[in-house]
Amino acid sequence: MNRFLFSLTCSTLAAWPLLAEEPTKLDPYVVTAPRGDAPLTVTADPKVPAQPLPAHDGADVLKAIPGFSVVRKGGTDGDPVFRGMAGSRVVVALDGQCVLGGCGNRMDPPTAYAFPGAYDRVTILKGPQTVLHGAGNSAAVVLFENDPLRYTTPTASLQSSLVAGSAGRFDALLDARAGRAAGYARVNGTYTRGDDYEDGSGREVHSAYERWSTNAAVAWTPDEHTTIELSGARSDGEAAYADRAMDGVKFDRENLGLKVKREAISDVVRSVEVQLGYNYVDHVMDNYSLRDFTATAMMPARAVSNPARRTLGGRALVQLVPGEAMLLALGVDYQANRHSVRSTSNQTTMPYEAKPRLRDAEFSQWGAFGELTQKVGDEHRLIGGFRLDRWRATDRRSVVALGMAGSAANPTAGQRRSTELPSGFLRYERDLYVMPGTVYVGLGRSERFPDYWELIKNESATTVSAFRTPIEKTVQLDTGLGLRTEKWSLNASLFANRIDDFLLVQSGYTKPAGMMGTRAATITRAVDAETWGGELSANYRLTEHWRVDVTGAYTRGRNRTDGRPLAQIPPLEGRLALAYTQSSWSAGALLRAVARQDRVAVGQGNIVGQDIGTTPGFAVVSLNASWRFRPWARLSAGVDNLFNKTYAEHISRSGAIVAGYEQTTRVNEPGRTLWTRLDVSF
Ligand SMILES: [Cu+2]
Structure with a gap:
């Protein structure tokens, strides 16, 4: 690891004297709020300085986007929540591939395997208003993507950044690309680490982490319209958790991908592309590597759990121009994953490595979809999409673990279920006459198959298996507008939905336990x-x-069945940022204010967490500055949480008992944080 870090740092420094002839001009600006570009779409550049300083994971880069919140568990690997919707309601794709985590206790949401510096762009598509990126995206789709590369003359570019900050924070990023007419290659490496941070009251939070990733791609471009790209990624890390009795000591991801794309085939066929992907996620958690081992009633000895998930996926997409002002995307996609686990309650006497991996669940999905954009005149657009998915799940567990109550025979052992899920949407968009701008209104319906956690990890109200949990159905109305003039811009989006069979996860549900009572x-x-x-x-x-x-x-x-507020909904929040910009430098201040949340349903929530009570409001002030001292070099710095406020996000998890640390109601956010960042681009 140190060698990797050392070489990354050395190559960054070595790149310094290599002044390019036509250097990229870096904007001297710290991003505090990403921009909405089109209806329902928000894009963010994950390679630019942002405030507050995000942890180098996929959830933290989303945090600055209005509507997103993150469930904090420690220093990294939080769970992203959009409009109060968590887990598989937000579809996350890494370079077009779905990477579901393996941890039954949700240490590794898909965003834990996203290293933002390895991507050129993050795109958020709000609501069930697209069918192109898989099924079940009732809340949003999040795409971590790389820009397509295409070179006409031999070209090489290098981008690098270093971050240093409070609590031992250190990041290094290197991204190198080279290509010519016949093809290109791209190599990317990221490294990030942090020690335990302190909250505003100086209490240490059990949150240290270390993460690294490497990505590489080579492509053959036999002609100007064809690209054949082979890519691979490998990443790993470890992270301490402040909200539970175990830490993550391994988050190993192996990935292979193949993309073939042919464009400009005929007047009618704009492009054809086929993508295949393989992902293997191997996760290990234990109660002794990153903390002082303490015997508890639940875990009297050194315990280890090692879940893994193998995912295979693919997609074929044809973009057609069947008529004037008409664009039709047709495709099929496939995804299959199998989850396995091996664990030990005593690593000393029965090491987990010696145990067989037991497969506990298998999932597969086939989908066919079509999305049509029809322009009517210059100002009107009608966009509609439909997809049909066939889902299948198999329950491979013979027994269900019941924690302290031991285990029970699985009533759904060996069972298989399959379902057809129809989803679709229709949207009308209109460009305005009076000023550059767009208004839209769309109605979408999505059906979401229960995920691993809802189906396999939890029990149902009546049996120890939730394998027969129904499908979640969302009908949502999305409307909004975007306006842009020389002096100002405005983006507003509104939504309202009805969710039938919303899959609520409820903790502390009392069940009879034989002679032991409940x-x-x-x-x-x-x-x-x-x-x-x-x-x-x-x-x-x-x-x-x-x-x-x-x-x-x-x-x-609102939970209409129980007549209570719906749980795990973040409260009202607002941000105000003021920036002063010169041609080569800028300085800014950011105020984030969050209201109190008293609409709670204690014990209810989602696969990530449940409500634990009301939270007070808070306000946090941060300062930033950025200086472009060479056209190709930028130095940025910031103070996050300037007044060292002690606070926690409403949806963050409750603090656990960790030896040597003070237990808090919720996992608190970091106190005052100083950071500096250097970016170079050639
Ligand atoms: Cu875990």
Whole structure:
């Protein structure tokens, strides 16, 4: 690891004197709010300085986008939540591939395997308003993507960054690309680490981590319209958790991908592409490597769990221009994954490595989809899509572990279920006459198959298996507008939905336990729910140099079956950013204010966590500055949480008992954090 870090740092420094002839001009700006570009779409550049300093994982880069929140568990690997919707309601794709985590206790959401510096772009598509990226995206789709490369003359480029910050934070990133007309190659490496941080009151939080990733791709471009790209990725890490009795000591991902794309085939066929991907995620967690081992009633000895998931996936897509002002995307996609686990309750006497991996669940999905965009005149667009998926799941468990209550025979052992899931949407978009801008209104419906955690990890209310949990069905109305002038811009999106058979995860559910009386179980329960809310972002250029950005997000949810608020809904929040920009430097301030949340349902929530109570509001002030001292070099710095405020996000997990650390109600956010970042680009 140190050698990897050393070579990354050396190559960054070695790159310094190599002044390119036409250097890229780096913007001297620290991003505090990504921009909405098109209806329902938000894009972010994961390679630019951002405030607050994000952990180098996929969830933390989403945090700055209005509507997103992150469930904190430690220093990294939080779970992203969009409009109060967590887990598989937010589809995450890494370079077009779905990477589901393996951890039954949700240490590794898909974003734990996303190293933002390895991608050129993050795109968020809100609502069930696309069918192109798999099924079940009732809340949003998040795409971590690389820009397509194409060279006409021999070209090489290098981009690198270093970050140093409070609590031992250190990041290094190197991204090198080279190509000519016949093909290209790309290599990317990232490294990040952090020690335990302190909250605003100086309490250490059990949160240290270390993560690294390597990505490489080679492509053959036999002619100007054809690309054949082979890619691979390998990453690993370890992370301490402040909200549970175990830490993650291995997050190993192996990936192989193949992409073949042919463009400009005929007047009608714009492009054809086929993509295949293989992912293997191997995760290990234990209660002794990253903390002082303490015997507890649940875990009296050194315990280890080693889940793994193998995922195979593919997609074929044809883009057609069947008529004037008409664009039709047709495709099929496939995804199959199998989950296995081996574990030991005593690593000293029965090491987990000597045990066989037991497969506990298999999932597969076939989908066929079509999405049509029809332009009517210059201003109107009608966009509609439909997809049909066939899902299949197999329960391979013979017994179900019940924690302290031992285990029970699995009533759904060996069972298989399969279902057809129809999803679709229709949206009308209109460009405005009076000023550059767009308004839209769309209605979408999605059906989501229960995920591994809802189906296999939890019990149901009546049996120890939730394998017969119903399908979740969302009908959602999305509407909004985007306006842009020289001086200001405004983006607003509103949504309202009805969710039938919303899969609520409820902890502390009392079940009879034979002669022992009762026991508390975590169950998956289908209820009817509704949520509504929206996001707003606006910016205004006060003078040539001064700019102000305002964003806000609000979601309100109701559990109609229980007549209670829907749990795990983040409260109203707003951000105000003020920036002063010169041609080569900028300075800015950011205020983030979050309201109190008293709409709670204690014990209810989702696969990530459940409500633990109300939370007070808070406000945090941060300062940043950025300086482009060479066209190809930028130095940025910031102070996050300037006034060292002690606070926790409403949806963050409760603090656990960890030897040597003070237990807190929730895992608190970091106190005052200083950071500096250097970017070079050739
Ligand atoms: Cu885990």
